[in-house]
Amino acid sequence: MHIFSMKRDTKKKSIEKIDNAPLLYLSLSQHIGKPAEPVVAIGEQVKKYQIIAQGAGVMSANIHAPVSGIIQSIGKHPQAEGSMTDMIVLANDFRYEELVLPSDDVAGLTPEQIIALIKDAGIVGEGGAQFPTHIKYTLQGHKIDTFIINGTECEPYLTADYILMKEYTSQLFEGITIVNKILNASRIVLSIEEQNKDLLDVFRPFLAKTEYNHIQVKVLPNQYPQGGELQLIKSVTGKVLPRGVLPRDEGIIVSNAGTVYAVYKAVAERKPLTERIVTISGEESKRIGNLEVAIGTPISHILQSQGLSGIPDEDIVVLGGPMMGKNVVDTSAPVTKGSSGVLLFRKKEIKRNNCISCGYCVDVCPMHLMPMKFEENYRKEKYSQLEKYSLSLCIECAACEYICPSDVPLIESIKKGKQKQREINN
Template sequence: MIHIPSLKSTTKKIPIQKLAAPNMLYLPLTTYKGTLSTIVEKDSYVKKHQKVAASEGVFASSIHAPASGYIRGEVNIDNQSYLMLENDFKEVAIPAKQFTINNITEDEILSTLLDFGIEGSGGAKFPTHTKYNTGSKPIDTFIINAAECEPYLSADYTLLKNYTKQLLEAIQLMQKVIKASAIVFGIEKQHKELKPLILQTAKNQDIPVKIKLLPNEYPQGGELQLIKSVTGKEIPKGSIPANYGIVVSNVGTLWAIYNAFYKGTPYTNRIVTISGEKAENIGNYEVAIGTPVSYILETIGLTWNATSQTVILGGPMMGKAVQQPEIGINKGSGGILIIPNPTNKRYNCIQCGYCVDVCPQHLMPMEFARYSTTEDILQLKNFHVNDCIECGACAYICPSDVPLMNSIFKGKELLKATSL
């Protein structure tokens, strides 16, 4: 792990502000290991919170309209599919579903997570109903991932600070399903002021919780790294934590769960940190899923300008540079960063091994650069490129600015296209 100077100190003090929905929303149809199929006709009228696209199978999910208006068809932006929704600004909504929390069943909880499109908010967008469907497996530890180790981002921090009670209610609800023996919040030491707030609120609600203060290191919030820090267990790469008695949930995901069961609304909005050296009006904003990046820039006083700035969707380490201004916010987007374009040139690998030293998965990233260039699929497999969690630590530490992340993305795509 590595220590990266954090720039969270300013944004984490700013209260959550709500960003008005735009005229046109671009709802992402790409989800975890699949694509959603549109279930409404082009030019049809939809109400706010109406389901507009869904998928089936183990990793099934869905997406709902954040506003009322008209479906204007599908569009491909940067090789990803989006459903266009033209906002009529009338806020005509379907009735919110009412739940009797005290009598709700495990099956009803899981089916609602699926029906309301709840996905992991930390970036991977893993379907939440699948994660919590642990069957008869005994769960020892329910870990609340509040590490938020990416520089700049403070969305989870502001949720914990301002909605502690609501998040604990969501945890209590999910305990009806997994029945974990212990509930542990994993929080970086730089946010230790949250500890007494969480403990006192949990005590008031008669919810037994523990706090594990974590080093201010990256990628402390990675699932496997967090599990090891909290429990001491080092579970194998690619394994399911529930098989080892552990369930990990992101703070943003719990916020979506709270809204689903206590407000009766599907996952249509999330909290996003807007920051970066070229950003204005930085802070934490509640944003409708599908809000285009260009609209967000305009709202905070900027314009789309690819020649002078880079816009990153997500954090600076695991996020990806936005190539088209229409790209919409998805359920895993924790931030929008506006930073200056890099001026340095990228040179050849000098075999220093720094990327190996910092890799939390104990991989050899410089080999991905070598074999992605030659498209040597067998070697990419031998060096386990698919075990990479795309944290970006290798690219951050590389003194030669080798495009390691691009090599990793390409390597995974090469393997995906083969049967190896």
């Protein structure tokens, strides 16, 4: 499906940094799996890069202090959409004290040592899934044939990955090499969309180097949701993975460009994941650009950097992209490891109508599902019927709602339906 890009202006904006916020809110659930467990106490003084919460169990990830300061509190705090989750509140002391980080020769590291560094750094997928990266790279005997670096960034407005690939190219390519020391893939593909083919000129000097000449850049059509893992695999390799099969089991690993950059920082510089690039845009945004912000920065702080003290009554703020992002109901909620944008839009009155059975939602669904059935069964409170139509396979790309001529609340029913499923299963 083709949708309007809306990236032209922010693609021209170089990476900027804003002043760190006085208070940072570090969610203990910035990843798929169990929440991290605090390893600090209220009132404790911490330095930048210090671990403040440790991954719990197999599926979890560490969290580190993005600034130096004092642990103000540990407890419930709102997320962007209003739900409450446990967070560590860190009061910035603006002393800029950092842990002394160790250094070592990257070339001499074994795959196991690299995975350990990735785990220690708390790296998760920055494309939105927030899957702990050290788990993804633990191959358990599987042979990887194809390593795909996902630089397609198909959501409108977002240019965080684009600007990273353009300005941090050297670190990205070194990160690719580091990751492939683990994967040992025979084919490495860096994917970008047609609208970003100007990056070919940026990549060319690197691809000419002996150490990188085995990396292939594949330019894909401007389609949504091109950046979805399964959709990208099909576009790059031609393979259609069966439902329920992990890419690793088919010899494929996909990582977002931002994730690979974070691996470079963790291994080459020994720096944990404490900041990321966020696109600031939207039709009502007073200032657009690509900001490198500390993870845990409140959305309100980013709005203030645009000259806004809050959300105007006639506007809405979205954390992430306009298709898969979350409408912000509390601006004290923070940027997390998976937050790619803060977008400001004019609020629009949407008149919801009944489904007319046109089938457009089925036509555009990349997972070949029947979204209208999710809405119907959720509305009728037939929650046990949702999985009959494979609700768990929905990637929440919102293509169905985008194309719906009746503005049926498909995504709302999908997200709330999944929540009902979790409640039933628990």
